[in-house]
Amino acid sequence: MADKMTKTNNASLNVPLAIQNENGGIEKNSRKEGRMAEPSQDAPNKALIKKVAIIGLPNTGKSQLFNNLTGDYNIVANYPRTTIEVKRTLAKIEGQLYEIIDTPSLHSLYVHSEEEILVRDLIFEEHPDVIVQCIDALHYKQSLLLTADLLELETPVVIVITAIDEAARKGIAIDSKKLEEHLGVPVIESIAIRGTGDKQLKNAIAKARKSKANIKYGFKIESAIIDVMAVLPLEMVFKFKTAVLLLLTDPFFEKFLEKKHGKVMLDGVRKEIGKTRRQFQDRIRQEIHGKRHQWVDQISEGTVKKEESARGFSYYFAQATRHPIWGIPILFFFIAIVYLTVVDAAKYIDRPINQYFVNPILMFITLLKLPVFWNDFLIGNHGVLTLGLLNAICTVLPILTVFFFIYGFFEDCGYIANFSVLTKRIFEKLGVTGKAITSIVLAFGCKTMATLTTKGLTSYKEKFITNFLILFAIPCSVQLGINIAILGKFGMSASLIAFGTLAILEIVAGLVLNVIIKDKGENYFIQVLPEMRLPSLKAVCVKTYYRIVWFLQEAIPIFVISAVALFVADKIGLLNGLKHLLNPLMVGWMGLPSSMVDVFILAFARREAAAGLIYKMVDAGALTYIQSIVAVVITTIFYPCFASVIALSKEMGVKTAVVMSILFIVVSFSFAGILNWLLFFAIHGFKII
Amino acid sequence: MTQEHDLDEYLEQLWYMKEDEQTSVTALKRVLADKFDGVLLERLSVEGLAKISPDARNISLTSSGEAQARQLIRAHRLAERLLHDVLGSDVEKGACEFEHIVSLELVNSICTLLGHPKECPHGLPIPEGECCKRSEKTALSCVLPLNQLKLGASARIAYVKCQNDQQIHIMEGLCVRPGVVIKLHQNYPTYVIECEGAHIALDDAVAANISVWKDQQPSSQEAK
Numbered sequence: 001m002a003d004k005m006t007k008t009n010n011a012s013l014n015v016p017l018a019i020q021n022e023n024g025g026i027e028k029n030s031r032k033e034g035r036m037a038e039p040s041q042d043a044p045n046k047a048l049i050k051k052v053a054i055i056g057l058p059n060t061g062k063s064q065l066f067n068n069l070t071g072d073y074n075i076v077a078n079y080p081r082t083t084i085e086v087k088r089t090l091a092k093i094e095g096q097l098y099e100i101i102d103t104p105s106l107h108s109l110y111v112h113s114e115e116e117i118l119v120r121d122l123i124f125e126e127h128p129d130v131i132v133q134c135i136d137a138l139h140y141k142q143s144l145l146l147t148a149d150l151l152e153l154e155t156p157v158v159i160v161i162t163a164i165d166e167a168a169r170k171g172i173a174i175d176s177k178k179l180e181e182h183l184g185v186p187v188i189e190s191i192a193i194r195g196t197g198d199k200q201l202k203n204a205i206a207k208a209r210k211s212k213a214n215i216k217y218g219f220k221i222e223s224a225i226i227d228v229m230a231v232l233p234l235e236m237v238f239k240f241k242t243a244v245l246l247l248l249t250d251p252f253f254e255k256f257l258e259k260k261h262g263k264v265m266l267d268g269v270r271k272e273i274g275k276t277r278r279q280f281q282d283r284i285r286q287e288i289h290g291k292r293h294q295w296v297d298q299i300s301e302g303t304v305k306k307e308e309s310a311r312g313f314s315y316y317f318a319q320a321t322r323h324p325i326w327g328i329p330i331l332f333f334f335i336a337i338v339y340l341t342v343v344d345a346a347k348y349i350d351r352p353i354n355q356y357f358v359n360p361i362l363m364f365i366t367l368l369k370l371p372v373f374w375n376d377f378l379i380g381n382h383g384v385l386t387l388g389l390l391n392a393i394c395t396v397l398p399i400l401t402v403f404f405f406i407y408g409f410f411e412d413c414g415y416i417a418n419f420s421v422l423t424k425r426i427f428e429k430l431g432v433t434g435k436a437i438t439s440i441v442l443a444f445g446c447k448t449m450a451t452l453t454t455k456g457l458t459s460y461k462e463k464f465i466t467n468f469l470i471l472f473a474i475p476c477s478v479q480l481g482i483n484i485a486i487l488g489k490f491g492m493s494a495s496l497i498a499f500g501t502l503a504i505l506e507i508v509a510g511l512v513l514n515v516i517i518k519d520k521g522e523n524y525f526i527q528v529l530p531e532m533r534l535p536s537l538k539a540v541c542v543k544t545y546y547r548i549v550w551f552l553q554e555a556i557p558i559f560v561i562s563a564v565a566l567f568v569a570d571k572i573g574l575l576n577g578l579k580h581l582l583n584p585l586m587v588g589w590m591g592l593p594s595s596m597v598d599v600f601i602l603a604f605a606r607r608e609a610a611a612g613l614i615y616k617m618v619d620a621g622a623l624t625y626i627q628s629i630v631a632v633v634i635t636t637i638f639y640p641c642f643a644s645v646i647a648l649s650k651e652m653g654v655k656t657a658v659v660m661s662i663l664f665i666v667v668s669f670s671f672a673g674i675l676n677w678l679l680f681f682a683i684h685g686f687k688i689i
Numbered sequence: 690m691t692q693e694h695d696l697d698e699y700l701e702q703l704w705y706m707k708e709d710e711q712t713s714v715t716a717l718k719r720v721l722a723d724k725f726d727g728v729l730l731e732r733l734s735v736e737g738l739a740k741i742s743p744d745a746r747n748i749s750l751t752s753s754g755e756a757q758a759r760q761l762i763r764a765h766r767l768a769e770r771l772l773h774d775v776l777g778s779d780v781e782k783g784a785c786e787f788e789h790i791v792s793l794e795l796v797n798s799i800c801t802l803l804g805h806p807k808e809c810p811h812g813l814p815i816p817e818g819e820c821c822k823r824s825e826k827t828a829l830s831c832v833l834p835l836n837q838l839k840l841g842a843s844a845r846i847a848y849v850k851c852q853n854d855q856q857i858h859i860m861e862g863l864c865v866r867p868g869v870v871i872k873l874h875q876n877y878p879t880y881v882i883e884c885e886g887a888h889i890a891l892d893d894a895v896a897a898n899i900s901v902w903k904d905q906q907p908s909s910q911e912a913k
Contacts, residue, residue, distance in 0.1 A: 107862040112855055141864050141885045172886065249854070278709070283811035289861050318888070324877050421890045425878045433892065524852060525879060525892035526859055 049090070049097045051126060052205055055119065055150065056134030057143055058105035059530045061162040064192040064539075065134060066102035069093075069202070073546045074102050076539065077411035078530050080438070084115060084452050086122060094206040101128065107142075109149040109241060110248050113435075113456035117252050123153070124256065127237050130156045130208045132201070137167030137174055138531060140304060144296040148215055151183065152241045156208035159187045160201060166531065171309030179303045185211040193536050215295045221247075221287055224276040231268045233261050246273055248285055318414070318532040322421040331422065334415065338406055339495065342481055343488030345402040350619075353394050361385070382570050382598070387613065388563035392556050396482060396612040400551060403481030404544045407445070411543075412535030416441055417527060424525065430510025431517070434525040436466040443470040445477050447640055451647040461519035467652055468513060468660060471640040473506040475607075478551070482611035483632050486618055490625050498629045501675060502636055505667075555606055562605040566598055589673035590634070591680065592627055603635050605642065610635050626679045634672035637664055694789055695729055696738075700758040701765070701788075703739060703750050708813075712747040763816045764788035764796045766809035771799055773810040774847050774867060804832030804900055807850055810867075812857075835873065835880065835891075835899040843872040844901035851898065863889055865899065 052069075054062045058080030067073050070089040075082055087102040106119040123131070131150050135143035150157050161174055180187040186204035190197030217225070228243035236242065245253045246269060258266045277284060320326040365379050378385050410416065420427075420437040427437045436457055443450035450470045457463040475483055487495040569575040579586075579594045586592050595617075603610035614631050617623050623631060639661060640648070649657035702720055706712065718725045730748070733739040738754030741747070750758055768787035791799075797820040800806075805821045808814055832847045848867050851857040860866065864885040874888070875881035880896040882889050891899075 108858065110858050112859050112862070139885070139887050142862060142887060145862055145864075170886075283813070285857075286811050289866075293861070293864075293866065319874060322875065322878075322881065322890075417890075421875075421879050421881065423878070424890075424892070524856060524895050525890065526856075526863070526895060527890040528863065529881070529888040529890055531888075 049099050050129040051099045051101060052130045052132060053101045053103060053123065053126075053128035054132045054134065055103055055106055055123070055146070057107060057136065057139060057146060058528065060105075060134040060136040060139070060143065061190075061192045062105075062134045063102055065132070065160060065162070065190070065201075066100060068192060068195050068198050070100050073542070075546070076543065077408075077416075078414040078533065078535070079411060079416045080105060080528060080530065082411075084449065084455075086118065093202045096206060098130075098205070106146065108146055109153075110245060110250050111252055115453075115456055120253075121256060124238060124242075128155065130158060130205050132158045132160055132205065135159055135161045137161050137163050137172060138170065139528075140172070140174065141296050141300050144299055145292060147183065148292050148295055149241070151185070151211050152215070152244065153238050154210060154212065154240065155238075157183075157185045157211050158201065158204045158208050159183065159185060160190050160192075160197070161187065162190050162192050163531075164189050165191050166533065169309070169312065171307035173305045173307075175303045175305070179299070182299045182302060183211065184214075193539055215291055217288065217291050220280075221284065221291070224280070224284065227276065228269065228272050231265075231272045233265055236261070244288065247276065248288060249273070249277075314532040314534075318418060318529070321415060321532070322418040322529075324422070327418075327422040331419070334410065338403075338410075339484055339488070341406055342399065342403055342484045346399050346485035346488065349398040349402070353398060358390055358394050361390070376571075377567060380567070381595075382563055382566040382575075384560055384563050384567070386563075387566065387598075387602075388560035389556070391563075391609065391612045391616065392552070392559040395615055396478075396555075396608050397548070397551070399481050399485045399615075400478060400608070401544065401548055403477060403484075404547045405540060407477050407481075408540040408543045408547075409535050411445075412533070412540060414530040414532040417529045418532070420527065421529065426507075427510075429514070430469065430507065431465045431514030432462060432469065432510065433523045434462075435527075436462050437525070438527065439466055440469055440474070443474045443476065444480065447471055447474070447476045447644040448647045451644055451651055454651055459519055459523060461517045462523060463652065464517060464656070465510060465513045467648055469506060469510055471644060471648060471660065472509055472664065473502040473637050475502070475636045476641075478608040479611050479636060482608055482615055483636065486611065486615050486628060486632055489618055490628060494625060494629055497679070498632045501629075501633050505637065505671065555608065558606050559609050562602055562609060566601060569601075585669065585673075589676070590630055590669070591673075591676040592631060593622060595622070596631065599631065599635065600638065603638050607635065607641050626676060626683065629679065630672050630676045633675055634668045637668035637671070639664055639668075695724065695726070696732065697761055697789055698724070699729060699733060700738065700750070700754060701761050703748065703754070704758040704762050707750060707755075712749050714741070714746055714748050717748060759816045760793065760796070761788045763800075763818055764791055766813060766815040767796060767799050767803065767806070769809045769811070770803055770806050770815070770848070774803065802832075804834075804847070806848060806900075808848075810848075832900045833903050835871075835882070835896040835901055836876065836893060838873045838901055840873055840876060843870055844903070845870050847900045847902050849899050852894075856895075863887065865889070871899075871901070 054066055054069075056062045059078065059082070061076075063074040063076045063083050066087065066089075067076065070091045072087075072089040074087045083102060083104050085104070088099055091098055091100050101122070103119045103122060104115045106116050109120055109123075111117050111120050122128075131153070133143070133147055133150055135147070147157075147159065159179070161176060161179075164174070167174065174189075176187040176189050186208065188197050188200045188204055190201065224247060225240065225243045228246055229239050232239050232242060242253075242257075246257075254266060254270075257269070280287070321330050362379055365375070365385075370378070377383060380386065417438070420441050423441075424433075424437060427433070427440065432440060434457075436454065439450050439453045439457075442453060447470055451467055454463050454466050454470070457466060483498070484495065487498055566575065569578075575597065579597050582597055583594055586594050586596060599610045599613050599617075602613055611632075614623070614628070614635065618628055639645075645657055645661055648660065652660075699717075699721070702717060705720075706716060714730075730739075730741070733748075733754065734741050737751055738757060740749050740751050765788040768791075797818055800815075800818055800820050806815055838844055846865065846867050846869050849860055849865060851860060864887075865871070865882075869884060872883040873880070874883060876896075880891040880893070882891065882896075
């Protein structure tokens with residue numbers, strides 16, 4: 001009885017398959033040749049510059065490798081999604097010119113998010129000549145899943161295993177020789193941060209040859225793949241992987257194909273897939289995943305040795321940083337370090353710079369006895385030197401240098417992702433869950449970048465709230481650094497009031513938006529936590545150096561231009577008119593001196609320019625305790641920098657960007673006034689009025 | 690006896706067709722191929738298990754036919770779960786016999802034992818049984834959701850239920866899948882698990898959808 005059943009059951013499945021296999025067999029041969037021939041046909045066209053794409057899971061050291069290969073610099077940090085845009089640089093390796101491409105993270109060619117689509121489209125549009133995959137030895141199996149995908153592209157692949165030193169300390173040893181045998185592609189061990197293995201990598205890139213995928217999907221699936229390949233356009237590259245992705249039903253990929261090859265082709269493909277899927281009763285996805293994991297397990301078993309090793313300090317420390325109780329003192333400890341260093345460093349750097357550099361310059365120009373106009377143009381209130389160059393170099397730059405340095409340490413030690421775990425419950429109340437939390441945490445670095453990371457958020461509500469909170473009351477790193485220095489001059493209480501106010505505003509905004517905006521979207525939080533590690537001093541210095549260079553390149557022209565603009569506005573009387581006009585608002589409502597109008601105008605251009613001016617005003621004794629707090633709060637909310645508004649309109653549309661900006665201005669002005677009067681009454685009581 | 694079997698087979702096929710929202714007799718013929726038998730079709734109709742349209746083109750289950758098919762599918766998919774999760778063996782071969790020989794009570798026991806899984810290993814829904822409705826936790830169950838695992842304990846994943854395709858792929862990519870041993874490090878403010886060397890933070894909903902085997906102490910080697 002049992003025999004009969006099995007037989008009949010199989011028969012019902014096998015009949016249609018048998019026919020397909022005959023066709024499939026014939027197709028297979030001809031197609032395969034076609035596919036092999038393609039790359040060599042276009043080889044002469046792109047022989048001049050070859051493309052090398054660096055691909056890998058999040059936080060696997062892609063950017064570090066990019067830097068090592070090119071001598072260029074892309075920000076490296078120990079948290080996922082440091083790189084969110086593709087970066088390219090030309091580099092010569094063994095006499096051949098290569099375009100090295102650093103990419104955001106990719107988990108698999110079946111993509112999870114918008115950022116990943118960027119990377120996959122790059123691979124499928126540009127067909128890189130060599131793919132370098134970064135594998136983090138600590139996330140070995142997860143990385144091998146991606147390796148499986150890349151090998152199936154049948155394009156030359158080079159594997160780089162990073163963090164081998166760290167893995168060794170944890171008792172994980174990867175046999176790269178054996179892995180090389182298993183995969184049939186070069187495998188290089190690297191400690192990217194020290195540049196170990198760079199030479200071998202360059203060599204491997206130069207010699208990279210086509211690899212072969214050797215995952216056995218079994219007869220049924222393989223013939224299904226071949227059937228799909230048969231309906232794909234002849235000239236298409238990566239046909240095999242395309243077919244697999246289509247069988248996995250990747251909606252983004254179908255869209256990509258439709259754009260590239262037209263609807264007719266896609267409809268044909270869909271028909272073929274529908275047929276296959278009915279045959280498998282929808283289980284093809286699980287089967288394919290299952291086979292891939294089998295392949296990974298097999299390779300991992302043969303190439304990795306694990307030994308029990310003592311849990312290091314970093315292991316326990318990482319746990320403590322996200323612990324609901326221990327995490328809080330650690331957070332405050334970190335905040336205290338940043339605060340004290342920036343405030344103290346600012347104090348010590350300030351004096352000598354003013355004494356030996358700024359004052360002599362001012363003295364010299366005064367001694368020149370230039371006509372009043374030129375004197376004002378150079379060192380007047382809105383002088384190109386005073387408000388422009390010297391403000392950038394002598395006021396803002398020193399504080400930023402210290403701040404960037406400390407911030408770099410935090411980035412590299414792996415604290416930031418753990419911070420998002422610690423604060424998840426709070427953010428949830430504000431309507432921000434999942435990946436959005438990381439985006440908001442990134443806003444403390446750069447708001448523009450943080451806004452760009454919201455690309456992957458699918459729910460409109462969450463995207464709106466996240467962007468609002470990013471741009472609202474969070475000071476970006478540049479502003480935060482200078483704000484700390486400004487408030488530091490008035491002692492701890494000023495900082496507590498100002499940052500406390502900002503935090504309350506941010507929370508209230510989140511709570512209100514969470515209630516106002518109605519939208520139910522599916523959200524979930526799955527976040528891989530990076531290893532905590534002691535940052536390398538050299539890496540942090542390099543990063544600080546580049547951040548400063550970029551700051552100078554980007555900011556100085558804007559500092560100078562806005563100083564000139566203010567100077568002109570002042571000379572033609574526009575500034576005075578504006579001051580007069582805003583007087584009731586500025587002086588009456590917010591209790592600020594009317595000269596603060598300059599600060600607001602600068603804030604439109606660049607936030608640190610405005611903050612730098614406030615800092616100078618405080619230095620000169622032009623602002624009181626209350627005025628400084630109000631000034632810091634209002635300039636933080638007032639208007640997000642121009643670049644981040646552009647990023648916002650890219651993500652949410654121009655209309656939303658404009659509405660949000662206006663909202664920020666209105667809220668900041670009304671709130672700054674309230675804060676001013678609250679502080680006033682708190683300090684002076686009601687008697688004075 | 691054999692005919693009973695074939696009848697069951699027909700009911701199951703009709704259930705699959707219902708899941709695909711198909712009713713054409715031609716489609717049924719195609720799937721059953723040489724096993725197709727007009728007499729049996731007739732019998733389904735006579736016994737009130739299926740309704741055949743007057744023009745003999747469309748066929749669908751009646752409510753009593755559906756109830757019977759539901760039990761069969763439930764048993765079949767639970768068997769797949771059992772074989773896949775517990776024995777790790779090829780799912781299709783063993784399971785296709787299973788539904789014909791087990792009693793309703795046995796099916797419910799297996800369902801409880803497995804912790805009332807919602808999907809078969811292929812991701813198809815397992816019809817809910819009385820046992821699922823009555824209680825979610827029975828003493829017999831040897832699977833528990835991750836959010837009930839003791840802090841610091843290691844356990845092998847039995848199965849992972851995902852909200853959508855995207856999540857399936859994320860979990861697969863992180864190697865959070867049946868058979869893998871995970872360690873629960875933290876359950877507040879979020880769940881933090883260690884899986885294949887990586888620390889992963891998950892929210893409550895995701896953690897509740899991961900089921901692990903209870904009382905199965907993995908060796909220290911695997912726990913790592």
